Amino acid sequence: MIEISHLTKKFGDLTVLDDVSLKIEEGERVAVIGGSGSGKSTLLRCMTCMEDPTSGAIYFEGENLADWQVDINLARRKIGMVFQQFNLFSHKTVLQNITLAPVRLQLADLKAAKRKNFRNKLINPLRKNKKPMLPTGRTKKEIVAQAEETAFDLLRKIGLEDKADAYPSTLSGGQKQRIAIVRALAMHPKLMLFDEPTSALDPEMVGEVLELIRRLADSGMTMVIVTHEMRFAREVATRVLFVDKGKIAEDAPPEELFNHPQDPRLQEFLKKVL
Amino acid sequence: MKRFAAIFCVAVLLAAMLTGIVSAKGADSGLLLAGGNGKIDRFLRIFVDEGGYLQVLRGLKNTMLIAVFGLAIGIVLGTLVAAVRVMPKYKRLPRLLNRICSVYVGFFRGTPIVVQLLLGYYVLLPALGLNYPALYVCIAVFGLNSGAYVSEIMRGGIASVDIGQMEAGRALGLSYSAAMLHIVIPQAVKNILPTLGNEFISLIKETSVVSFVGTLDIYVAFNAIGTNSYEFMVPYLAMALIYIVLVAAVTALVRLMERRLARSDRNISSH
Numbered sequence: 001m002i003e004i005s006h007l008t009k010k011f012g013d014l015t016v017l018d019d020v021s022l023k024i025e026e027g028e029r030v031a032v033i034g035g036s037g038s039g040k041s042t043l044l045r046c047m048t049c050m051e052d053p054t055s056g057a058i059y060f061e062g063e064n065l066a067d068w069q070v071d072i073n074l075a076r077r078k079i080g081m082v083f084q085q086f087n088l089f090s091h092k093t094v095l096q097n098i099t100l101a102p103v104r105l106q107l108a109d110l111k112a113a114k115r116k117n118f119r120n121k122l123i124n125p126l127r128k129n130k131k132p133m134l135p136t137g138r139t140k141k142e143i144v145a146q147a148e149e150t151a152f153d154l155l156r157k158i159g160l161e162d163k164a165d166a167y168p169s170t171l172s173g174g175q176k177q178r179i180a181i182v183r184a185l186a187m188h189p190k191l192m193l194f195d196e197p198t199s200a201l202d203p204e205m206v207g208e209v210l211e212l213i214r215r216l217a218d219s220g221m222t223m224v225i226v227t228h229e230m231r232f233a234r235e236v237a238t239r240v241l242f243v244d245k246g247k248i249a250e251d252a253p254p255e256e257l258f259n260h261p262q263d264p265r266l267q268e269f270l271k272k273v274l
Numbered sequence: 275m276k277r278f279a280a281i282f283c284v285a286v287l288l289a290a291m292l293t294g295i296v297s298a299k300g301a302d303s304g305l306l307l308a309g310g311n312g313k314i315d316r317f318l319r320i321f322v323d324e325g326g327y328l329q330v331l332r333g334l335k336n337t338m339l340i341a342v343f344g345l346a347i348g349i350v351l352g353t354l355v356a357a358v359r360v361m362p363k364y365k366r367l368p369r370l371l372n373r374i375c376s377v378y379v380g381f382f383r384g385t386p387i388v389v390q391l392l393l394g395y396y397v398l399l400p401a402l403g404l405n406y407p408a409l410y411v412c413i414a415v416f417g418l419n420s421g422a423y424v425s426e427i428m429r430g431g432i433a434s435v436d437i438g439q440m441e442a443g444r445a446l447g448l449s450y451s452a453a454m455l456h457i458v459i460p461q462a463v464k465n466i467l468p469t470l471g472n473e474f475i476s477l478i479k480e481t482s483v484v485s486f487v488g489t490l491d492i493y494v495a496f497n498a499i500g501t502n503s504y505e506f507m508v509p510y511l512a513m514a515l516i517y518i519v520l521v522a523a524v525t526a527l528v529r530l531m532e533r534r535l536a537r538s539d540r541n542i543s544s545h
């Protein structure tokens with residue numbers, strides 16, 4: 001699904017990720033644990049080049065995302081990302097938050113297809129191998145209607161369809177984060193990345209968000225989740241990574257990692273958090 | 275509070291006008307609304323009977339055309355310039371664009387608008403062998419000038435939007451420009467709306483220099499009335515009143531827009 005190869009990330013002189021290699025298969029649920037400042041977020045953000053790697057490669061569907069030539073925006077459509085601070089668009093309603101990207105991107109695609117068709121229409125008579133016309137049948141109305149239908153389906157699944165027209169500032173933290181997850185899901189991603197999705201929440205709201213992620217896990221979604229919820233990692237993850245000083249210090253199934261930690265720093269870390 | 279201040283200002287000016295009118299009347303005949311040679315009558319004769327108001331309306335139209343189109347051009351230009359200036363600068367093109375933008379902003383913020391008008395109309399236009407009406411040149415110069423100021427305002431507005439908003443947009447696959455256009459800039463505009471309102475107000479007031487290139491505006495119209503009636507007090511007070519009314523109207527409009535845009539901030543659930 002995604003493969004990181006010899007990834008190094010420096011901020012100035014500070015080496016945050018140090019020659020990290022990692023391969024994640026389809027259907028895996030990887031929990032990333034580690035101390036604060038160890039590079040967990042940076043690792044996650046490098047997977048979609050939200051931070052540009054200093055060196056190394058990230059392969060997703062056979063393409064190296066670290067390569068400048070590759071259109072990172074196309075890859076990001078298929079990789080959902082959920083942030084600690086939710087980052088809902090505060091000037092948009094819940095419904096608009098979910099439909100904004102699908103609608104904008106499909107409209108942009110439509111426009112690009114029309115442009116290409118126009119060019120092909122002009123040049124095709126001169127060509128031996130005529131290029132096919134791209135489909136441009138859908139109207140803006142249809143695109144919007146379909147995006148809204150998808151959004152309402154998702155909102156119904158999390159029981160928040162009555163909040164469709166509410167603005168984010170009127171929602172609780174737990175509701176915001178669930179909307180943020182649903183917003184990512186509306187793009188039909190193949191991989192979901194979560195960066196401490198419950199760390200900014202009041203304790204009583206952690207449950208509802210973890211519950212949604214668990215349901216997502218049960219549906220077979222491939223995911224990487226940075227978390228401090230050790231119990232959740234143990235129950236839901238198929239594999240746990242311990243990140244320390246910019247390296248993956250331990251990489252094992254949860255039972256093994258939590259019950260028989262090998263790395264002394266991991267043993268120390270677990271003693272502190274468990 | 276601000277509304278009271280605005281009403282207070284208008285009231286003071288009206289009082290000043292009335293005092294002026296009464297004293298003018300008094301000096302002439304001692305009777306309010308009587309006498310044939312009062313300053314008011316002289317003003318009214320030119321203003322109404324000789325069609326001075328038509329000139330004023332024409333001047334007002336030009337003033338508003340220059341201010342409105344100037345601001346519109348300024349907002350588009352300023353937003354583009356601001357977007358260039360906050361762009362990541364790894365590549366050569368953004369760096370070059372940034373250089374051009376900073377020269378542009380430096381020039382238009384560094385020189386008085388009268389100088390820009392004179393340079394545009396009397397130097398640049400003849401040099402290019404072009405011949406446009408002065409009004410168009412005024413609109414262009416005010417647009418360019420306003421663009422420089424709006425770009426600085428907008429840059430501040432963009433910086434005030436949480437970086438997470440851009441990141442969330444990019445993470446969904448939107449391009450930098452799409453995320454800027456649909457996510458960051460709308461929020462930036464909301465933040466800077468009061469400042470943009472002020473920019474519009476100063477634009478309206480600054481249009482009073484367009485007579486330097488021979489454009490008819492409110493000032494030219496009232497000045498002509500004054501010259502014809504050998505009396506400047508009433509026309510100039512009337513001119514001040516028109517400016518105040520314009521500014522008050524713009525202030526009210528901005529207030530209204532702010533309130534509409536603030537909907538997403540209010541902590542009420544939607545039903």
Ligand SMILES: Nc1ncnc2c1ncn2[C@@H]1O[C@H](COP(=O)(O)OP(=O)(O)O)[C@@H](O)[C@H]1O
Nearest residue numbers: 011014016034035036037038039040041042043
């Ligand atoms: N944009 C940045 N600029 C400079 N330093 C950064 C930046 N982002 C992260 N860092 C540094 O990189 C280190 C790892 O950060 P991060 O990946 O956020 O850690 P974690 O998520 O494990 O707490 C920290 O020391 C942090 O200060």
Ligand SMILES: [Mg+2]
Nearest residue numbers: 040041042196
């Ligand atoms: Mg972090």
